[in-house]
Amino acid sequence: MAKGVVPDNHLNCVAAARSMALQHADVIVLLGARLNWILHFGLPPRFRQDVKFIQVDICAEELGNNVRPAATLLGDINAVTKQLLEEFNERPFKYPSDSEWWKRLREKIKNNEERSKVLALQKSLPMNYYTAFHHIRELIPKDCILVNEGANTMDIGRTMLPNYYPRQRLDAGTFGTMGVGLGFAIAAAMVAKDQTPEKRVVCIEGDSAFGFSGMEVETFCRYNLPILIIIVNNNGIYSGLDADAWKEVLKSGDAATVCLLFLSCQIHTMRK
Known part of the structure; x- marks a missing residue:
């Protein structure tokens, strides 16, 4: 259901390099997503050994399942994200778009899209x-x-x-x-x-x-x-x-x- 919140054609959407993004990220924010088999229970080798999870969920029993989060926020995602955005407005944070991390992700996205295109044609x-x-x-x-x-x-x-x-x-x-x-x-x-x-x-x-x-x-x-x-x-x-x-x-x-x-x-x- 969350697919499309960030459109698949958005510049910041890394769905085409999803595995690489998850494997090398140092911080991951979970907005209602659960660390079940789809996300390999939050464990290596899908994720870094030292990855930090910030977990937002409306169900208290889901917080901390399989992996201990660095921070947990219990509440409705709509309300919590609005509060987070308010905080960002007061203390802006922007990751440089020309960083080495972004370059690697974009290269991987391009390679994967080209492979799919060859098959599609x-x-x-x-x-x-x-x-x-x-x-x-x-x-x-x-x-x-x-x-x-x-x-x-x-x-x-x-x-x-x-x-x-x-x-x-x-x-x-x-x-x-x-x-x-x-x-x-x-x-x-x-x-x-x-x-x-x-x-x-x-x-x-x-x-x-x-x-x-x-x-x-x-x-x-x-x-x-x-x-x-x-x-x-x-x-x-x-x-x-x-x-x-x-x-x-x-x-x-x-x-x-x-x-x-x-x-x-x-x-x-x-x-x-």
Whole structure:
């Protein structure tokens, strides 16, 4: 939900060099983020051994989990950040934009973006994730509510599908719970239909993630909800299979192999 608070195209956004930024930062301010598995519990090698955490959270029981913070602030993030900004106005602090740290981060951002661009511009068929997302992001509205769910579909989507506004992205989150995407899309569309009817809800699903709750398409139709569903179908979870590999699976007599789905299942025909 916080993705987009700092727009992905902002000069100070380092999402494209996230791992490097976290690994070498000496101070990290956590605004509601929890030091769970997504942030490697705040431990090396993801973070420096001597990193200092400043933790802001509305739940007292979350303060100090896994790592002892250098400072804790218990309260609503909106109220606490306003107080911090007031303090900054009185005692301004600015880190030099031409520092060696910024130079290293910008170099890493540039390298990562160039690598993604090379993958995105490949013309091989079937398309890879980067190519598919490159074309999708050129077509969907910048202010749409984006629901993104799957394995690679969600992981690579976080990188390739930029957010420009807060509270515009919904995905499986902390627990990686597959099957929540269509329910999220329904809830978002109901609110948008009532409050901002011009706003689009775009649901980008992996084929396996879609399979967990695919019959919610009927709910879309019953309530006439303006939801666009895009399914990235690779016949499985993560890598999937091509036609030749699928034939070999059938020869083995084990079509129930984990992470595989039926080859070329015409999921899109459900809309009929």
